[in-house]
Amino acid sequence: MKSLKNFFKGLLLMTVFVLLTLGFVVSAAAATQFTNPILSNATNPAITYDGGYYYAVHTRPGGTNYIAVRKAERLSDLEQAEEIHVYNVPSGQSAVWAPEMFKINNKWYIYYCADTNHDRQIFVLESTTSDALGSYTSKGELSLPFTRNIDPSIFTDETTGESYLLWTYSTMSDNKNRNYIAHLSNPWTVDSSPVLITEPTYSWEASGRPITEAPIALQKNGKTFIFYSGSAAVSNYCVGVVYNTDGDFLNPNSWTKMSTPILSGNSTILAPGHNGLFKSPDGTEDWMVYHARQAPWNSNDWNWVAHKMTWDANGFPEIFTPDTWGVTVNGPSGEPVNSNxxxxxxxxxxxxxxxxxxxxxxxxxxxxxxxxxxxxxxxxxxxxxxxxxxxxxxxxxxxxxxxxxxxxxxxxxxxxxxxxxxxxxxxxxxxxxxxxxxxxxxxxxxxxxxxxxxxxxxxxxxxxxxxxxxxxxxxxxx
CATH class of the missing domain: 2.60.120.260 (Galactose-binding domain-like)
Structure with missing residues (x-):
């Protein structure tokens, strides 16, 4: 009887070993891959994942008079995905840049900034259907107290369901860029006074020009993180973080800035910044997409780079170096393998x-x-x-x-x-x-x-x- 038990025990262990081995092989074979950069000749990256697809909204270096959206199942497909111009800006607007898109109540909203006859302002578009690649109508210019507003983004608090606008005010009087937050009563209406959350105070935020800009939020580990870019968008551009732990977002004293950037350039990859954030298809991973340039310096050589984020034991994002271009890496978890x-x-x-x-x-x-x-x-x-x-x-x-x-x-x-x-x-x-x-x-x-x-x-x-x-x-x- 004992030998029979040992036989079945050995058989069970062997079966588990085989299943684990096969599982490993299947998992390894099923991993998608991509190489950076994922999109060339594009700026101000913004990616969202919905319904089995990535949606990437973008303009081109120097700004455009249109807003383009691409749709792809995998990051590796973005470069070849069709560029759909979902909106052409009307007369009186030009140099469109920094668009971001969000799905709210089965409609898509695109926020962007543009030059106007009264300086740079932020506008909101609403999709006419649930199709992100379909037509859009303008909800108009956001009513803000400042005259030079850029880099809009929004987030909805996971606890209260309240929505907030993030943006950058480019101040002419002292030539500084500062990040602000305000409450939204609906996707196109601000109903609170702006609250300052970052201004350039560290040396790494003041190379070339004192700047904190392009805020974007991520809620994780009981904290609300806002990632932003510091310094002028030249070789020393970088990504910093400010965070909130009490949910009192309209209290300027509730925000704490990390003292060092989490991403800076090196001798090969220059000016990483103006990042976007998105989840992997299965929701288990946090990814950053940022634009950068490759040495030697070329002012029009902006490209999108994707990076899987990691977190330390205290629930804060870990510092990382720019991703090497041309190296094949595993794609986000849950991406479908392209059998074709x-x-x-x-x-x-x-x-x-x-x-x-x-x-x-x-x-x-x-x-x-x-x-x-x-x-x-x-x-x-x-x-x-x-x-x-x-x-x-x-x-x-x-x-x-x-x-x-x-x-x-x-x-x-x-x-x-x-x-x-x-x-x-x-x-x-x-x-x-x-x-x-x-x-x-x-x-x-x-x-x-x-x-x-x-x-x-x-x-x-x-x-x-x-x-x-x-x-x-x-x-x-x-």
Whole structure:
């Protein structure tokens, strides 16, 4: 009897081990991935998650006369998601920036600031339906006592259900930016006096110009945190935090500022700031999205970067350094895996070359852990090539994307590297890619019918002058 019990005990332990192992494998295989930046040539990031989709609202560096929204199931899809211009601002408004969107009572509200004939002001839009990508009507300009109002955001207190406006007042008299809070009676009506919650007092808030701006709230661990940006939006831009523990939001003495920023730039990633906040699809993780620039300095090179936040034992956000661009990381928990997507990275099954290509990590922006190049800055013969051959399970029409890293300093990249696509029905030799631009992004090469099996491929030829890059290719079924 004892031996029989030991047998079943051993069988049970083995079963648990196998299930845990399988569970681990399934979990690891099910994790989505993305690389930063998640959206290029965009400023003032704002992402919200609702009904299985991320909604990203944005403008472009320098401001626009429209407001754009993108919709995607995964962070990795935002760059290729269609940019829908949901609203064109009327005459009398210009240089729109810092939009944020919120869903309230099954309608969407977009807050934004714009230049007007009476300085910079904040406006509110209301969706005509529950569709975030549908049409919007203006609820008008927010009635505020100041003349230079920017960077609006709102939050609803989890305890009382009361809503509050956060925004920045850019003071002309002393050239400082300060953050304020006021109560909202509805999404477009302020019904209290403004209360000061931050002004620049630390040196890290005063580089270039004394600034605290772009407030956004997150309630967690019994505290209300407001993240904001400090200093001028140049190389020393950073993210700070002020918090409240008693729920008395309209009492200026109830706010405590953390003495150091939680995010600052470094020699590679410059000016991280103007952050947004969002939850992972399963609600278990807090994520920050901020805009930043990559060295060397370029005033128009704003890009969105996503970061999974962590919290210390006392319930405060932990300090972190800027996320490295071009490195593949796990996506937010609960993101659906795209079963219609195949990515072949260099060095993986399905990737081949004519001979030995050089492995490198000297330029950031690559997919995975590295990239390869042909080893010479000159033009090679047509016998030098790299090829990606997918294992297609379901025949159909596929979008094909290619990724590479450029050389921003020496520009030693081909501007017309020939690309050959073998598809169901023939071979397309008319394509080429300019690897001097579009660093670290998925570039659409074309759309083709692909047959099941391994008869299809993408091949790049090293016949154009410059180091030809072979990084990764993505196949997405329509």
């Amino acid at each position: 997507e195949i990515i072949i990275d260099n060095g993986e099954t399905g990737f081949t070359t004519d001979s030995s290509w050089t492995t490198s990590t000297s330029v950031s922006g690559y997919y995975g852990t590295n990239y390869k190049h042909d080893g010479t800055s000159g033009a090679d013969s047509s016998s030098r090539w790299a090829k990606w051959t997918p294992q297609i399970t379901t025949a159909g029409r596929y979008n094909i994307y290619m990724r590479w890293v450029n050389d921003p300093v020496n520009h030693l990249r081909p501007d017309a590297a020939p690309v050959e696509i073998k598809y169901d029905g023939g071979t397309d030799t008319s394509k080429s890619v300019n690897q001097q631009i579009n660093n670290g992004t998925w570039v659409l090469i074309g759309t083709y019918d692909l047959s099941a099996g391994t008869n299809n491929y993408v091949k790049i030829l090293a016949t154009d002058a410059g180091y030809t890059i072979a990084d990764a290719v993505k196949f997405v079924k329509n």
